[in-house]
Amino acid sequence: MTHSSAPGRRSFAKGALAGAAALFLTTAVTGSAAASGHGGAPLLRLPAPTGPYPVGARVLHLVDRSRNDPWDTGIGVRELMVTVLRPAVPARGFPRVPQLTPGAAAVFASLAHLVRPQLPATGVDWAATLTHARAGAPPLPGRRPALLYTPGGGDARTMGSSLAIDLASHGWTVITVDHPGDASEVEFPDARPERDRIRRTALRPDLDAATFRTMIDTRVADLRFVLDTLGLDRVGVYGHSAGGTAAAQALHEDRRIAAAANLEGYLDQLDGELLPVARRGTDRPLLLAGTDGFRDARLDRSWAALLAHGGPVVRRQLDHTHHWAFTDYAALVPQLEEAGLMTAAGRAAMVGPADPRVTVPTVRDLVRSFFTRHLAR
Incomplete structure (x- = not known):
């Protein structure tokens, strides 16, 4: 990990490897491709959390009747699905939550190589991967500091499970938010005449400026609605890609957000117009975290405007x-490469060549230390 003004890679590797041993004593990120799931497909594993607490999960269906859905106005309301992850009381008998339910996995399998072209079109049992959260595990008593997570454009909240559960294992309440119509797939408790039980993404590869603007505006409104509905104040928000863009802009718009982490989201529109947070700056802590593989002139320009x-x-x-x-792809993609389902070039284009035993702990430590420093525990 390096600061934008700091030299070299040594600090990145040194800090990352410090946390790797504890992570891999319990769950290996690589070397697991020999295990097989349904039909001989590789059994993909997510890395175990590193905190002292077990984690419980609860799924909520939230309905905002004051807004219509921007991607399908026939629905008439804006619906969200969120998962609340909290430190839990140690208890037996609560099942581990799958990363994707069978229904969501079936839809994702049909979309994965379209949403992320480097992913294999076949050969993966996406329903077989389990998270390290337990469904129905009773939460520890007491109020916990809260974080909201908003995923990247075209991604569902489920692809941020590993980081969210790790944060919860260290004492945070983490709320992962889906943005239906934007996310690859979102599963609701039931179907309605206006929509299917599982909604597919409305995004297309040829994303235009108007669609991107709608996506960011909708995500910010979704996050603020979650704060309203759950009665949250003084929270942190973090997000990846378009979720990082939304997290930074939500920080600008809502004083209930005390700190935000933008994990490689642009701070401008597709037409080059800077977002208000980049034009005006912020008086609350904001982390801008990126990769050397994705960095480009547009990102540098929009981030430099804020940093100025x-x-x-x-x-x-x-x-x-x-x-x-x-995202969870940091752990999953190297396993797919090892299983012969992805090329080295495909892996590099998604997560880079770095060892996940370095990258996974580094991202976890970076996000956790940022919010620990800036949100009172």
Whole structure:
């Protein structure tokens, strides 16, 4: 990990490897491709959390009747699915939550190689991967500091499970938010005449400026609605890619957000117009974290505009990595390569060549230490 103004890769590797041993004593990120799931497909594993607490999960269906859905106005309301992850009381008998339910996995399998072209079109049992959260495990008593997670464009909240559960294992309440119509797939409790039980993404590869603007505006409104509905104040928000863009802009718009982490999201529109947070700066802590593989002139320009205002904004970079190293793909993609289902070039284009035993702990430590420093525990 390197600061934007700091030299070299040594600090990145040194800090990352310090946390790797504890992670891999319990769950290996690589070397697991020999295990097989349904039909001989590789059994993909997510890395275990490193905190002292077990984690419980609860799924909520939230309905905002004051807004219509921007991607399908026939629905008439804006619906969200969120997962609340909290430190739990140690208890037996609560099942581990799958990363994807069978229904969501079936839809994702049909979309994965379209949403992320480097992913295999066949050969993966996406329903077989389990998270390290337990469904129905009773939460520990007491109020916990809260974080909201908003995923990248075209991604569902489920692809941020590993980091969210790790944060919860260290004492945070983490709320992962889906943005239906934007996310690859979102599963609701039931079907309605206006929509299917599982909604597919409305995004297309040829994303235009108007669609991107709608996506970011909708995500910010979704996050603020979650704060309203759950009665949250003084929270942190973190997000990847378009989720990072939304997290930074939500920080600008809502004083209930005390700190935010933008994991490689642009701070401008597709037409080059800077977002208000980049034009005006922020008086609350904001982390800008990126990769050397994804960094480009547009990102540098929009981030530099914000950094020029000064204030509590810091930039960090992960070397030998690429854009999806901030997500569960950091652990899953190397396993797919090992199983012969992805090429080395495909892996590099998604998460970079760096060892996940370095990148996974680095991202976890970076996000956790940022919020620990800036949100009172």
